Amino acid sequence: MSSPNSWYETLTSTPALVAGAIGVSIAAIFAVGGTNRTAGQVKEQVKEVAHTLATAEDSKGKTAQVAASVMSAPSTELAPPKDDPITPSQLSQFDGSDPSKPIYVAIKGRVFDVTAKPEMYGKGRGYNIFAGKDASKGLGMSSLDIKDAVPDYSSLNETQMHTLNQWESFFEKRYNVIGKVTSE
Known part of the structure; x- marks a missing residue:
């Protein structure tokens, strides 16, 4: 540490x-x-x-x-959002550690394909903490601490919820939604 x-x-x-x-x-x-x-x-x-x-x-x-x-500029070539079910264990396989696989980040249960930005989300990169999981709480808190990289964002205050919503909006404009996190 x-x-x-x-x-x-x-x-x-x-x-x-x-x-x-x-x-x-x-x-x-x-x-x-x-x-x-x-x-x-x-x-x-x-x-x-x-x-x-x-x-x-x-x-x-x-x-x-x-x-x-x-x-990064918003994308003009996004595919229609998908609703395919993805379990947390499936999502964890797309954490940037295998360069042959895509990189996924989930926000509020929606899974985004961020493969186009390995310099941000790839292994050893600054935002890799969010890769392969739903780390909504950490995004809302603007935290890069692993303990905050969890999907439960119910404890966020109003300002943090605003930040989380901004991140979600940012991702919606730049990355394809490829599914939705479901329970195991």
Whole structure:
């Protein structure tokens, strides 16, 4: 387990992810590698930039929408959504660990094919924690902690539900829905 001020936590924190969508995290990488600044100092700088961005927009998540839209453009070639049943154990086989298989992420029970973005969801990548499972709670919390990568999002507050709904909308516009998670 890394320390609370590790470079990884600095660059994968929610403010850094938002800032990263517009290129600020690249500056943080150079700051960590090229100066005598501590990871904590870099983390604070990234938070300041993210706070500035957040206060420039309203607090209802427009910053997240802007960051998400920068990450990839909506697809114009999506197939009609499918409702094929997929059990959690079947879903777990599509976690990015086998390059010959597609990569799936489920949100609120709907399974999305994110194979087109292995640099995001593939093995060892930043969002791989969500691959092969329904990790709705973690998405709503903007958490990359494995304990939060679970389908039960009933404990999310209003702001976190808004974030989860934004992620669902983001996925709906970019990835094919290939099924629905069912019980074993």
